[in-house]
Amino acid sequence: MRRQVLMIVAVGVTAISLAWSTPARAANEAEVVEHLIELVKIGRGIVSEQMQNINDPSKGDKGFTGDYMNSQVLERFKVATTLDLRIPNVVAQANLYLALIQVEKEVVDEVQPVINKAGISFKGFIPVVFARRVGEQFYRKSGVRMKLTTINYRNAKNKPDDFESEVLRMFSDSRHPKGQSYVRNTMVDGRPVLRMLDPEYAATTCLACHGAPKGALDVTGMRKEGLKDGDLAGAISVIFPLN
Template sequence: MNYNLLNLMLLVTVSLVLLYSATNSICFADENDEQAFAYSTHIDISKNLKAFDKRNLHKFARIITDLLSVTRNIVAKNQELINRDPTTGNYYFKGFVPAVVGSDIANDFSLLTGWKLKQTSLKVRNPSNAPDGWEEKVLKSFETMEGTKAVSFGEIVEINGQTTYRYMKPIYVNKPCLECHGDKRKLKPAIKKFMTKRYPHDQAYGYKEGDIRGGISIIIPIDQNNY
């Protein structure tokens, strides 16, 4: 039994539990008031934002996207452990990568909560992750921040008559990311074969460490009657 792999899966599971917990019970301290307030929701949290101040939507969105980012990082740092057979030493690429794990989590989270969580990029690998107009604009603004490192961006936006809070956290390319997103000519044969077969229109190559790979986006519906 590969206990290291089991430990990895446990870490991912803990991240998922934290992600779910963050949507069901949250406590924020008001920046202008020392008293904190807490609010526990039901499953349909999209209809239960009454206790949230708009200033705290940014903090809440940040927590959700940070937790997804942490989960992605865990998976990225353990690709060798995931794909290397501990008995034979043979390498078999399984496709259990940050983008795939992140997309599955985001899709399940969106179905559970009604809040749209998504990974996106200006150079997508999976066409279903293509950015909408707002996401494209924010991603381009991240890339044009010369001399500074983009942190996040959020604002109130109207979508089809619905008031929402939209937020995006940038995804930066770290060294482990280059295994799948670096120079295509230098990829492991197993990775190149897998990506070519699964994503024939893949654009997500040629990145360098420190580049912006994309962003994690979330849309939180706001009931106007709650404010």
């Protein structure tokens, strides 16, 4: 993931953007937040790979368990970052990462009765729903907020706040370098936080639900947005409390 502290002159646009970033301190914590985003993306990718299996009406037990999720996330995180969380004492913030992986495991465990039903094809357990549940449960455990958001959101729980709306508008500007995330130290509810948004673009796998024709119903029964390959789909947004 590419990251760069953007010096956006947003003074006066919203109250939240009034706080200036302090890059020296942002560096380390921004890396932790990048790792958290990576862990959610890995989990979501694993659910995505399992879609056909999950929605296979001819099968009962799918073999897609929390333990499978847990071990795959550990393995793929190591490949992506070279950090081995199975030797946690050598990784700074390992406990936080392991808490997130534990939540990813639990979300898959909780959905077992739903996904292991035979005779039903589409079961509604899709990568975004996984990510939303993980975000909600991780927040309760850690105080770190993680969510998927976009301007024209489908689910009110994913609604962007003012800060997120502003950054999403910036991401959708053709002058914004594709893939570059946005990070800033600021205040939320009177407390210092690091906020990061990582843009997400529509890939072919997303278009079945978010693509054309705009307004037609997707498999989940919601209206498609009419996105094209490579369009901005939204962002992963993190609010990370500083001490």
